[in-house]
Every structure is written in C-alpha cells, then in structure tokens.
Amino acid sequence: MIASDITLAGVCKQFDVSRETTEKLAIYEALLKKWNPAINLVSKSTLKSAPVRHFADSLQLWKYRTEFKSWIDLGSGAGFPGMVLAIIASAEYPDAKFHFVESDARKSAFLRNVSRETQANTVVHTKRIEDAADLQADIISARALASTTELLSFSAPLLKKGGICLYLKGQNCQSELAEASRFWKFEAEQFASETDGNGTVLRVRDIERVG
Template identity: 45%
Template sequence: MVGIPIADLIVSRETYERLKHYEALVRKWSVKINLVSKSTLGNIWERHIVDSLQVCELAEHPTNWVDIGSGGGFPGVVAAIVAAERAPDCKVTLVESDHRKCVFLRTAIRECGVNAVVLSERIEEIPSLGAEVLSARALADLTSLLGFAERHLHSDGVALFSKGIQWKKEVDNARSHWQFDLESTKSWTEPEAVILKIKGVTRV
C-alpha cells in the first residue's frame, strides 16, 4: 500500500483520512467553540495538524500518553490517531477543564474511531497520571508546565512542549526553579518555534 506524504512523514491512507475528518470536525465546531485561534482557522492542517504530527515523531513509542490542557485536541487527538496504527496498545488521556471542549474531544475520538479518554478536570487537582509522554501546546509558561510534569510524568518519561519565539527566555526562567535535560527541535511549521523534549525534571 502506498502511503501519503505529509511534511517529512509518510502515513497510511487510513491515518490520513482520520486526520482529514478530524480537521473537518475542528472547522465545524470552531463556529461555536474557540478551538483554535481565528488567525489560524483557515490553516488548520499546517499550523495545528502537521505541528502535532511532528510532536508525535519525537515521542518514544509510549503506552501511556497524557495531553494536558488539550483544548481542541492538539496534539492529543492527533497522537491518538497516529497511535491507532503505530501503537494500538497506547492509551491516550486528554485533560481539559472546559466542558464544551470536552464534548468536542469525545465527539472527535468517537468519530475518528481511536483509543483515548477525556478527563474533564483541572490538571493540578487530579492524581498523578504516570505519563510516559506528557504533551502540552499553548497552555502555560515553561516554569508552570514543569510543575505539571513533576506531578504527572513518570520518572523515565519525556515531556514534549511546543513553544514559540520566546522559548529561550522561558527556558532561562525555568532553570531558576527546575533542573531538567533539554533538547530543542525546530518546528516544521513556524520558523522561530520549537518543540522542547524534556526529561529528568526535579526542583532546584
């Protein structure tokens, strides 16, 4: 079976069709719920789906992926779509406190036919989730995200955080409070953005 190219990846037709259906759902629901910023609504595929696929490429074959502050499902729903073929045993958990967005996320999971659960709770109030991969996108500054990582990331796990132009400043600020191992990968979709791959989070 010939795969379908997306950015630097090749995906199966089934995965591609799931991603396209998810894109259509985001467009449809964004009329009533602010799932993505209005400035990127016309370019969901590149700005959100392709960006999320890059995050998935940096994950290390997890069986327990936790996406916090999931919002419209980036990268959490995309991770579940990719895992449906690549890692069918992977459990994806989406944490989102906005009940309307949770309804959307559950609809997307059901219609895309993927394995994921939605927790409609605040991140800081739920018990540790022991994530092998912990992801977040446009949720909080890095110092705050590392606090969530300390709570929810397995000791051998990896955090994948998408960050924009100010990422170096955020890293410098975070090092005043946290020790961590860091790799940065340039974004496929935004020239000055990166994905931070973080391990070994401990308090200073």
C-alpha cells in the same frame, strides 16, 4: 519549512501518514470546522491554514517520542497536539492510551466526539491539571498552554520515571528555559519547528525541583 498553503492531504503525505490515518485526520478537520463557530476551539483566522498551523504542527512531535504505553496531553483544548498524535498512534501503538486533561466541558465534549468518530484510544478528563494527580504517563505533551516553568510544575507529578515531555514553544523558549532553571533541574533538547520559523520543539526529561 512546510508551505503555509498545503492541504491536509499534502501534510499527511509529507509526514508519510497512511491512507487510513489520513482519512481519520480528515474527519477530525471536518469536525473542527463544524464545531468551531459554536465553541471557538481555535481562532477563526487559523481555520484556513489548519493543515499546517494545527495538524502539521502537532504531527512533527511524533518523531521525538520514546516508547510509551500512556500519554497525557495537558490543556488539550481542540486536541492539538494530543488528538492528532492519538490518531497517528492507533496503528503503531494500538494498546497505548491517550489522556486529555481539559477543564472546559464543551471542549471536552468535542474531544470525545472526535475520539468516537476516529476510533482513537483516548480518555478525556474534564478537570483542571492540578486535579489530575491520579494520572501517570510515559509522555506528556502541551501546546500554547503556559510558560516552561509552569509546564514543568504541571508535568513533574504526572511523569513516570524515565518519561519525557514534548512541548511546542515559541520565540521565547530560550528565556523561558533560563527562568525555569531557577526552580527546576532538567535535561532539555531543542529542535527547530517545521511549521514556525521562530518555534521550537522542546523535549524534556529528568525533571526535579531545585532545593
């Protein structure tokens, strides 16, 4: 487990993030602190632990990716995990595009501001997930958004053939998977979270509705 009091620089070092990318993530963290009092992007109580609670939590998904050209982050909010991963991807996947689907106009404005300041290759869609059917991606991510059943329902129409979903889930992951299997066929892999002793990184593929 990653120490809860580690700095963002320490987190980046632990994940072997380059100096240039670390600087961009620091810009992101500064913008989060600047905007948060006005639009409540994340719980105020988590700001001090943001390097682990938000940034490391997002960074851990990177190693579970497959090759991709397009990535959709659902219910993006403050941009975790999608914006962190878009900034990381700038060096290794410069032509890949990240799509953020966020219905709140103020949060969308924040995401666009972070994208400009960090030069991340993103498009922010201010719309409900149900209205984003025109999007298609190789990878779909989500964090603290909905149950696994709902996430599969959101993701299935947007996922390209052979694509994967990466979900950050909490202590109810196992029961959620059992529930989801009543409505969906899918292949799922579970990995222990590096930031939450009760958390799970869920990698899902081959989603198909039952019946």
